Amino acid sequence: MGSIIPGIANWELIGAKKRASLIAAIPPEWTIPADLLPPPSQDDVTTFPSTSGWFTPSELAITNSTAADLVAKLADGTLTSVAVTRAFCKRAAAAHQLTNCLSEILFDQALETAAKLDAHLARTGKPLGPLHGLPISLKDNFNLVGLDSTVGFTSHVGHPATEDATLAELLRDKCGAVFYVKTSVPTAMMIAETVNNVLGRTVHPRNRKLTSGGSSGGEAALILFGGSVLGVGTDIGGSLRIPAACTGIFTLRPSFGRFPTGRCRSGLPGQEAVHSVNGPLARTLDDIDLYSRAVIDAQPWQSDPKCLPIPWRPTTTKKLKVGVIWHDGMVIPTPPVTRALKETVAKLRAAGHEVIDWPAGEEHKLGESLLSRMFLADGGRAIRAELEKTGEPWRPEMLFYAGAQDMGCYNMWKLHMERTEFQKRYLDRWRESGMDAILCPTTPFSTVEHGRFRHVGYTGVFNVLDYSCISFPSGVSVDKDVDISLLSGDGTVARQASGYVPLSETCAAIHAEYNPDVVHGMPVSLQLVAGRLQEEDVIAMCKAVLKVIE
Incomplete structure (x- = not known):
């Protein structure tokens, strides 16, 4: 893409052109006037609109x-x-200028689609589907004809998609949605923060010193800012739930087979030891419910061979039996997350729900190990092949891929067997307990400063198990005067009052870096987990939890 300029690497040139083209796609009328632009020193830009x-x-x-x-x-x-579309285009344009959250802009096409939908309603008197006329944002990896799906690689810039993702077709043609933006992701969508060498870093709208998470971090930032009311992201190790937790919004991680995944671009193409799934992000759980029903009522199994023919099933609420994971055996949550768990448990018990402890034991360590070995099974070859096309360097967050060893087919088959045995043991233990759901952290923290996200164990284990999960705001926010560090002032010696003993080097690093002053006021999210293919149940149970904590 373009010619080589002496002194500038090809990948740098490609990224610079892509960033410039994105800004150029914002109409002058939606470029924030210089006298209104918040200064770089202003952390919270959510009040700007x-x-x-x-x-x-x-x-x-x-x-x-x-x-x-x-x-x-x-x-x-x-x-x-x-x-409606014009309003969201303008607010999305502002969101990008303040948080760097978009990867593609298609405002003109969106307004054309919206006008056709208005004409359809005027002509027929009927809406086109359950999401008629609603602008929906899509994560970068959802192919749309004529647009890039870079998934954070400079090698994919300038190579637009020639066919639409199956989900995009369904949302547009059967549900009546309008597409107006795609949102940024990290390199290969395999970093828990949204940063890449094409577009740079997406920041948190409520505090631009903090991360909005990854890999669906562009979506989460856009939704929190109000530039989208409903977005779609993906999740292979926590890529929906982590950004939802970082920004305090809702998401559903469905089991594989409920929502269509065909014709999307992958950062690890062909990797199916642990499946990537897609799901909605929104500011309310009712909107998550609305989207899920709309997609499944459109019978996605008619267009995606990997979708299961399971209609949306009615469910009833009842008193719940909930197992609590206080820590996963690898990382103790930071103080505000532990406080959110304790307060939620107390309210559930007061409302008559049964709550039991669910020790993670060695199971979650094994689950996290399985996930890591699955991701690294090819020795990093898929990622390396894309980087080498333009001379793009490895990002520091991905160096463990650079040093990985190819596992080989025979060992991969053995890994599949180990995964299935793990799934069976976990299922048996769950059934014996009689639990309805698990309540646990989504991440060990509310959110963190850029470059400091560590540990995806709380989310990734449930990808290996393929369980239905929701990340939801707990109603608790970080209070720097209450949620003080478990470490003493020098960050190395445990305060005697806390009795904190690190469970791992990662645990020690997270607590050494925990800074309540920086994350003061940030919302704390928790995760509710149901069994496999229990999307209806996990939504209903989360509504019951929200009724108790609100």
Whole structure:
């Protein structure tokens, strides 16, 4: 892509051109005026839409609405899709200028689609599907014809998709959605923070010193800022739940087979020892429910051979039996996460739900080991092949891939057997307990400063098990005066009052780096886990939990 400039590496040139083209795709009318632009020193930019005076009351009312409210008004004609789409395009443009969260902009195409949907409603009197006229943002790896899906590699820039992802086709053609942006991801979508050599780093809208997580971190940042009401990301080791937890929004990690995954770009193409799945991110659980029903009611198994023909099933709520993982045997959560767990457990018990301890023991260590070995099974060859095409260097977050050894087919087959045995043991233990769900941290912290995200064990184990999971805001926020470090002032000696003993080097590093002053006020999320293919149940159970804690 382009010619070589002396002194500038090819990959750097490619990235610079891509970043410039993205900014150029923002219309002048949606470029934030210089006199309104928050200074770089301003950490929290979530207040910009409501305080800057740049957004009209109508634009704010639309973009502050829930998806459920919007689809009702779009269906009865109270709102037009053009008006809703324009409002979200403008707010997404602002989000990118302040957080660097987008990877593709398709505002013109979105407005054309919206106008056609408005015409359809006027002509027929009927909406086109359950999401008629609703703008939906997509993670970068969802192919859309004519647009890049770089997944953070410079080698993929300038090679647009020639076919749409199966899910994109379903959302557009059967559900009536409008696509207007795609969102940034880390290199190969295999880093728990959103940073790559193409577009740079996505930052947290509530504190730009902090990460919005990864790999669906662009989606999470956009939704928190209000530039999207409903987005779709993917998850192979926590890539939906980690950014949702970092930003305090909701997400559903479904089991493989419920939502279509065909014709998406992968950072590790062909790797199926642990499946990547996709799911929704939103500011409310009702919107997660709305999306899930819409996709499954569209019968995705008719277009994706790997989808299971399971219609959306009615479920009832009851008193729950919940197992609590206080720590996973590898990393003790930081103080605000432990506090959120304790407060949630107390409220569940007070409401009559049964709560038991569910010690992770050695099981979660094995699960985390399985996940790591699956990711590294090819010796990093898939990632290396893409980097070498443009001379792109390994990012420091991915050096363990650079030093990995190819496992070989025979050992990979053995690993599959070990994974299946692990899944069976976990299932048996779950059934013997009589539990309905597991309650545990999503991550060991609320969020962290850039470059300091460590440990995906709390999410990744459930990818190996392929369980249905929701990350949800607990209602607890970090309080620097309450959630003090378990370490003494020098960060090396445990305070006698805490009795903290690190479970691992990673555990020690996380607690040494924990800074309550920096994350003060950040929301703390927890994770609710149900069995495999129990998406309806985990949503219903999470609603029951929310009723107790709200």
